[in-house]
């Protein structure tokens with residue numbers, strides 16, 4: 001019988017976007033349910049009682065939590081098309097290492113770019129660029145992190161791209177200058193992969209979202 005696939009999501013979330021891109025890569029129809037994180041739905045609280053965070057994939061009533069785990073689950077279940085992982089175990093392990101690095105470092109280091117000032121802000125600027133440079137090093141001269149094909153690590157990082165304008169605007173950074181090969185990769189993903197261009201929001205919309213959020217918190 002037909003799979004029932006629901007995604008508890010938030011349009012601006014780079015983590016929710018990961019699940020959307022993976023589902024689009026596989027061509028899986030799903031219901032996208034937008035959450036209001038200030039007023040979490042009963043469904044979210046039931047489906048992710050531990051972290052109470054989005055995204056949550058609900059597949060035939062069963063919840064899968066944590067975006068990197070959701071992407072791997074999607075690849076495992078719908079394994080007859082558009083593989084998201086290399087076959088080679090070492091290449092897989094390397095991809096998982098860098099997604100773990102992104103989840104440990106990138107989100108935490110990005111936030112102070114638009115929530116702090118002074119020395120803290122200056123330190124965040126330097127650290128953030130260093131992290132992007134390490135990722136650019138891992139990409140090297142390959143078209144995608146997965147080599148010739150767009151895969152798990154590409155999905156995990158490209159969903160930060162709609163936030164890059166926010167990071168550049170408030171972080172006073174110019175990524176074209178700092179990590180040109182990484183920006184070229186991001187543009188390649190958007191130009192060549194409909195699963196990306198059809199699911200990522202406009203960076204202008206994310207900037208407006210952050211502006212509103214900062215105003216509410218009295219930053220502006």
Ligand SMILES: N[C@@H](CCC(=O)N[C@@H](CSO)C(=O)NCC(=O)O)C(=O)O
Pocket residue numbers: 010013014015016037052053054055065066067068
């Ligand atoms: N490690 C997790 C992070 C999800 C997350 O931060 N979700 C946020 C919204 S996006 O920033 C969230 O749901 N926050 C709700 C809350 O913290 O109350 C993942 O990769 O899925």
